[in-house]
Amino acid sequence: MSPSIRPLVAGNWKMNGLSADLEELKAMATGFEEACGGAVDGLICTPATLIERAARTVEGQGLSVGGEDCHAKESGAHTGDVSAEMIADCGASHIIVGHSERRTDHGESSQTVAEKAKAVWRGGLVAIICVGETEAQRKAGETLEVLDEQIAGSVPGNATADNMVVAYEPVWAIGTGLTPTVDDVAEAHAHIRARLVERLGEHGEAVRILYGGSVKPSNAAELMAVDNVNGALIGGASLKAQDFLGIAATYRG
Numbered sequence: 001m002s003p004s005i006r007p008l009v010a011g012n013w014k015m016n017g018l019s020a021d022l023e024e025l026k027a028m029a030t031g032f033e034e035a036c037g038g039a040v041d042g043l044i045c046t047p048a049t050l051i052e053r054a055a056r057t058v059e060g061q062g063l064s065v066g067g068e069d070c071h072a073k074e075s076g077a078h079t080g081d082v083s084a085e086m087i088a089d090c091g092a093s094h095i096i097v098g099h100s101e102r103r104t105d106h107g108e109s110s111q112t113v114a115e116k117a118k119a120v121w122r123g124g125l126v127a128i129i130c131v132g133e134t135e136a137q138r139k140a141g142e143t144l145e146v147l148d149e150q151i152a153g154s155v156p157g158n159a160t161a162d163n164m165v166v167a168y169e170p171v172w173a174i175g176t177g178l179t180p181t182v183d184d185v186a187e188a189h190a191h192i193r194a195r196l197v198e199r200l201g202e203h204g205e206a207v208r209i210l211y212g213g214s215v216k217p218s219n220a221a222e223l224m225a226v227d228n229v230n231g232a233l234i235g236g237a238s239l240k241a242q243d244f245l246g247i248a249a250t251y252r253g
């Protein structure tokens with residue numbers, strides 16, 4: 001664990017969540033401070049349809065709300081898209097960009113991801129930039145090379161520790177119940193840290209690097225204790241208050 005970096009426990013609801021699920025969010029918000037002992041920041045990223053109500057639901061509690069993606073432009077003829085400014089207007093503090101599901105489902109390149117990160121900053125929010133290798137790339141021994149390419153392409157040169165969080169999410173670990181070994185997580189995070197320091201200097205040293213991919217209460221303590229792991233980006237286990245709070249409780253002193 002890196003003591004000087006305050007961890008972030010973040011949820012990504014993906015394409016899940018209707019207004020009824022705000023009850024679950026309410027339970028997360030009211031229980032968060034106590035669960036983690038005030039030791040970490042908490043965030044839930046919801047579909048665009050829920051952000052405004054989610055922000056109202058968590059108001060004054062220990063959680064913030066984020067978006068899962070945005071368009072690179074501020075406004076205009078882009079049917080079905082939402083801009084960072086619109087997400088900010090709903091009360092969000094963060095936006096995820098470059099999730100592997102966006103890179104795959106929507107063919108987003110690292111260049112697009114970098115443009116979106118800049119849009120997040122234009123909107124005054126924090127960008128959570130996702131990177132991670134596929135199973136084939138890991139099997140071919142290309143993991144670190146892939147991370148190099150994705151960081152070089154997706155992380156704008158003016159990123160800071162305040163406006164960016166990086167999430168390492170091995171694609172093959174997302175939603176599969178599989179996780180890398182602690183040694184593999186340590187290697188990937190140390191590599192990402194080194195690249196961020198090369199690119200951003202002291203900001204690179206302070207940027208939060210989250211691990212994502214099948215994090216649950218039963219494996220969180222082990223994963224969160226790895227060097228350079230400054231929190232988690234959680235999919236499935238962020239949909240239920242009991243699971244999300246169980247992961248946050250890993251940080252209780």
Ligand SMILES: O=C(CO)COP(=O)(O)O
Nearest residue numbers: 012174175213214235236
């Ligand atoms: O993609 C993820 C978070 O962005 C991880 O999802 P799971 O926690 O469901 O594996």
